[in-house]
Amino acid sequence: MGSLSIQRFDHLEFYVGNAKQAARFYSSGFGFVNTAYRGLETGSRDVASYVMEQGDIRFILSSGLTADHPVAKGVIQHGDHAAVIGLEVLDVAGAYEMTLAQGAIGAIEPTEIEDSYGVFRYAAIHAYGDVLIKFVDRSDYAGGFAPGFVPRESAQSKRSGAGLKAIDHIVGNVELGQLERWVQFFAKTMGFEMLVHFDDQAISTEYSALTSSVMQDSSGTIKFPINEPANGKRKSQIEEFLEFNQGAGIQHIALATDDIIETVSYLQQSGVEFLQVPTTYYDNLEQRVGQIDEPIEELAKLGILVDRDRDGYLLQIFTQTLQDRPTMFFEIIQRRKARGFGEGNFKSLFEAIEREQALRGNL
Numbered sequence: 052m053g054s055l056s057i058q059r060f061d062h063l064e065f066y067v068g069n070a071k072q073a074a075r076f077y078s079s080g081f082g083f084v085n086t087a088y089r090g091l092e093t094g095s096r097d098v099a100s101y102v103m104e105q106g107d108i109r110f111i112l113s114s115g116l117t118a119d120h121p122v123a124k125g126v127i128q129h130g131d132h133a134a135v136i137g138l139e140v141l142d143v144a145g146a147y148e149m150t151l152a153q154g155a156i157g158a159i160e161p162t163e164i165e166d167s168y169g170v171f172r173y174a175a176i177h178a179y180g181d182v183l184i185k186f187v188d189r190s191d192y193a194g195g196f197a198p199g200f201v202p203r204e205s206a207q208s209k210r211s212g213a214g215l216k217a218i219d220h221i222v223g224n225v226e227l228g229q230l231e232r233w234v235q236f237f238a239k240t241m242g243f244e245m246l247v248h249f250d251d252q253a254i255s256t257e258y259s260a261l262t263s264s265v266m267q268d269s270s271g272t273i274k275f276p277i278n279e280p281a282n283g284k285r286k287s288q289i290e291e292f293l294e295f296n297q298g299a300g301i302q303h304i305a306l307a308t309d310d311i312i313e314t315v316s317y318l319q320q321s322g323v324e325f326l327q328v329p330t331t332y333y334d335n336l337e338q339r340v341g342q343i344d345e346p347i348e349e350l351a352k353l354g355i356l357v358d359r360d361r362d363g364y365l366l367q368i369f370t371q372t373l374q375d376r377p378t379m380f381f382e383i384i385q386r387r388k389a390r391g392f393g394e395g396n397f398k399s400l401f402e403a404i405e406r407e408q409a410l411r412g413n414l
Contacts, residue, residue, distance in 0.1 A: 055149065055241055056141040057268050060218045061187040062102075062109040062196075063304065064135035066125045070114035073131065074101040077110065080321045081381075082212025087200040091116070095199060098122055102196045102203075106216035108306060109196075111135075125181060130376040133301040135175070136221060137185045138273065146186040147174040155240040158183050168194030176240070179225050179233050179277070180299035184241075213321070214314040219305040219384050220265075220274035220392070224292045226299055230262055230279035237266040237275060246274065249394065251281035256402055261289050265392065276392060278302065288404045291413045295376040303369070303380045311366045311385035312345060315353045318383070324371040326407065327354050328399050340364055340395070344387070358395040363388025367396065377411055 067073040077083040083103035090099035097120050100113040115123030125134055140146045144161040151157055159175035172188040195202045225233055237243040243266040251260035260281040267274045280289040292302055308314040319325070333351040337343065340359045345366065350357065355368045366385045373379055384393075408414040 055138075055146045055186075055268070057270070057273055058139040058141065059107070059272060060109075061137035061139040061185075061189075062111055062135075063133055063137065063218065063221070064100075064111040064113055064185075065131060066122045066129070066134040067112050067114055067131040068126050070099050070101050070112045073112045073114075074103060077103050077112065080318070080323050081105070082215065082317065082321070083108075083110065084212065085203045087196040088203050089200045093199065093201050100200070102200060105212040106214075108215055108218055109137075111196075129181070129296050129298075129300060130378060131374040132296065132379055133221075133304065134181065135183045135185050136178070136301075137187050140186045140188060141190070143172040143174050143186045143188045147176065150176050150240040153240040155236070159185070164198040166194065166198040168192055168198070171197050178236070179223050179229070180296070182223070182299075182301060213317040214308050214310055215306045215383075216309060217307045219307040219382075219386075220276060221304050222276045222278065222302045224278050224289050224296075224299060224302040226293060227280050229299070230264060230277055233277050234264050234266060237277075241268070243268055243273075243275070246271075247391070249397070256283075256398060256405060261287055286408070286414060288408060291408055291411075292378050294413075296378045301379060303382050305367075305382040305384050308383060308385050311355055311368070311383060312349050312353065314383055314385075315355060315368055318370075319353065325354055326369045326371060326404065328356065328402075332356070332399055356393060356396040356399065358389070358391065358393040360389045360391040360394075362390050365389035365391065365393060367393050371407070377408070377413065 074085050083105045085101050086104045087102035089095040097116050098113055100111050103110040113122050147161050155176040158177050161174040164171045169192040171192040173185055175183045175185040178184050246265040246267045249263040251262050260283045261278050262281050263276055263278045265276040278289050280287045333347055336347055340357045355366050357366055364387045368383050370381045405414055
């Protein structure tokens with residue numbers, strides 16, 4: 052099989068009930084800037100979309116303007132959710148044909164849209180749940196985000212915000228017994244390889260457990276961890292997600308920063324709420340993870356977790372869910388050469404999530 056020649060994450064599109072209000076939430080809470088827009092005023096009669104940028108992260112927030120629009124139907128089923136993973140590739144048609152030849156199901160055939168700025172190409176295939184993977188080629192397009200969008204703010208102003216730099220990884224939850232199917236999907240159709248696998252012994256608490264595999268492309272740029280529930284005494288966080296999302300979908304998006312203390316301080320001051328771990332987590336922290344550059348009292352004050360692997364260490368923290376359904380949330384991560392995903396924090400994190408589940412009456 053040839054290579055898809057994935058260059059980078061191009062965008063992540065969220066389907067939301069009210070894109071105008073969601074844009075304000077991502078702006079005031081997370082420091083994103085609205086750089087482009089389409090809606091009734093621009094001639095888009097059925098969908099409104101706000102492009103939100105920060106660093107190299109590009110989110111699109113879309114709302115259907117009619118009840119029968121696919122975006123509106125998606126929101127009714129899943130609530131506000133991450134629906135489309137956009138990947139920049141060198142050859143859209145080639146990527147589409149290659150993945151279909153290996154068993155992927157097409158969602159959008161290779162399409163070219165031309166305007167005065169050039170040609171914009173895209174296509175999409177189905178992934179787990181209702182998630183689409185969209186191949187995008189903007190090499191012959193000199194306009195803004197895409198044809199049909201009008202620019203809002205200058206590209207310069209998107210560089211500040213909360214200090215969020217890039218999408219580190221995107222995590223999906225799938226139904227019991229489906230993990231291997233989706234591992235094989237990414238391996239066969241997209242040429243991904245398994246970076247690491249965690250069994251239910253590694254990821255378990257007194258009440259629940261899960262199994263997880265991390266798939267990545269050949270360059271290591273695109274990472275897709277995939278979780279499935281494992282048998283436990285109570286309802287796991289994965290089962291809670293699957294119930295309220297009404298099926299498989301994107302559980303969380305990890306956003307990278309170069310200064311997690313500064314970023315989390317900004318987010319907390321902006322009203323973003325995070326999962327809390329007990330303060331005892333910070334007792335003997337350096338004995339567990341070795342010497343770190345950050346002051347432990349600062350990490351404890353903000354609730355930031357630390358984990359070490361053979362390459363280095365990482366710092367991470369997880370937001371509360373971003374909508375009323377207990378489904379999608381963000382992870383903020385800073386890598387100090389570590390390539391892992393915080394395995395040493397799984398138990399602490401799960402117990403924190405289970406405390407929230409109990410408050411929701413879902414444990």
